[in-house]
Amino acid sequence: MPNPPFEKSVFINCPFDKDYEPILQAMLFCVVYLGFAPRLATERIDGGENRLEKIIDLIRNSKFSIHDLSRAQANAAGEHARMNMPFELGIDYGCRQFHLDERSGKKILILEEKRYRHQIAISDLAGCDLDVHEADFQKAVRKVRNWLVNEADAEVIGPRKILDAYADFQEWHYERQLAAGFSDDDIQDYPTKELMSSMTEWIAIGKPI
Template structure:
């Protein structure tokens, strides 16, 4: 474990869009990772405004053996809109970490996702030839891609994607009812912070995955 980094071999850094349209995919990926016994590491897991974002990202990258990079927002969505460069920048940052460290971080494993096949090549041709997985903005396809990647790269025995997705539906119902009982409105539940959602997912698993 490099430099005594806690949980390095189970940490998964997630580099992805944070817009409303991507939320269903992100939340499903977070659940899949926790269900399979991994620890998602994401910039929004904490809201400390005193921490410089790039420093936070560097720490998360260096402390994670696995990384998921979704490049779905590397193209402008409408006229006058700029490309979002954060995702390819963080992928490059992570690739540099893999190349320049000589401890276990040189064994880092990446899963690169995109919404549409081959679209990334227009903005990031340097990764042409890499095995990019397409999810078509479908959270179920994203879960299958993450599950299959971890089975291959982390050498784990895992439930099938259909079972994981069924459990995700059970969790969503459990979480919604728990939050309503705790006095949250529907708007409150839709606007929960990532840290709260992660804590709820871990609690659900610890409770034996109640239905």
């Protein structure tokens, strides 16, 4: 399957733990609902592919990027901070700065769970605007929606309509998976790439309820 066009691709750099999953899935739906294509490191699972090269390729081929720094800090004494997400943000920023082609117009949304926390870990971002979602998937959808409308000329659809559509999709997807022989545990562990395909399919067939 060919990659989506540069102008419609949204690279998402975020945590992949269970606690973050509701936020990730809601953001994915928002991006798809507004007519864009999410790009994630987990979309390709070839164990022989170098992960860093894969991420660089995704960044290079996405005009838009969402970077959530919610896990950049250690949570307990003796625990190491997780620097993958700030590192990928740096790659993306460099890609925008050092290319003279269409990539110089790349757009970046930086998210955090708590306001001002990034200034402790990454003081170089002190002058940048970050949006805060407070670990609330509805707030995350609003932030992503507002950014895509303002920076990507997405259709002006209200956050409430997107969230209501997301609830409809979740019900449709759950019932369809049960009918296909999936258990609740199977559905909870459903691959992200297949979930994105289901979102696209649901929209393509008329958003059934």
